[in-house]
Amino acid sequence: MEDTWVLTDYMNTLTYEQKRDAIIGGALYPYVNNIKAYHCPTGSIAKTELRMFTIMDSMNCKGWDGGQLGPGTKSFKKRVNIKDAARRAVFFDDGGTGGFTQGGWTVYATTYQWWDPVPIRHGNGTTWSFADGHVEHQKYRDNDTIKTGYLAVEGQFSVGNPAVFGNVDNYQMRAWVWGAAVAKRSGL
Numbered sequence: 029m030e031d032t033w034v035l036t037d038y039m040n041t042l043t044y045e046q047k048r049d050a051i052i053g054g055a056l057y058p059y060v061n062n063i064k065a066y067h068c069p070t071g072s073i074a075k076t077e078l079r080m081f082t083i084m085d086s087m088n089c090k091g092w093d094g095g096q097l098g099p100g101t102k103s104f105k106k107r108v109n110i111k112d113a114a115r116r117a118v119f120f121d122d123g124g125t126g127g128f129t130q131g132g133w134t135v136y137a138t139t140y141q142w143w144d145p146v147p148i149r150h151g152n153g154t155t156w157s158f159a160d161g162h163v164e165h166q167k168y169r170d171n172d173t174i175k176t177g178y179l180a181v182e183g184q185f186s187v188g189n190p191a192v193f194g195n196v197d198n199y200q201m202r203a204w205v206w207g208a209a210v211a212k213r214s215g216l
Contacts, residue, residue: 030055035053036050051078067079081119086103088104089103098206099138113159116204119156120133122147122154135206138211145176148174158204173191
């Protein structure tokens with residue numbers, strides 16, 4: 029079994045040292061070997077928020093293939109295999125949503141439904157990095173997205189929380205995670 033980008037570091041019961049060791053033991057650390065690079069500079073380094081960035085499940089988080097989240101979903105290991113790299117998300121700031129994201133983040137591919145919580149820490153939005161190397165901030169446009177984000181903050185989020193049909197944020201996230209062709213299957 030191949031190593032994951034970070035080892036198990038998402039449980040709030042872990043100490044700072046255990047979370048640090050999980051980052052150091054991950055497959056990405058030999059290439060990005062500064063603990064501060066895993067934490068948003070605007071966040072406070074608290075024992076529950078050592079790592080705030082999360083990889084997309086579609087970018088080979090835990091070797092997961094994504095098939096259960098919709099037809100046409102697949103995971104990438106190599107940049108050369110990613111079509112339209114400027115529109116395919118690799119990492120984003122999940123805002124330290126604790127045990128929800130477990131090192132990776134995803135969304136259902138072809139339905140208006142959330143799989144993982146929506147991060148809302150940065151002005152009701154979040155910052156995404158893409159396979160071509162650029163970074164964008166996404167401020168949410170749909171109030172339903174923001175309400176769903178607050179469910180996670182309040183500890184009331186559950187897998188499969190519905191999104192309102194036509195939610196532009198949900199659609200955009202699906203396109204960035206799984207690709208525009210897959211997201212189009214649901215319509216907007």
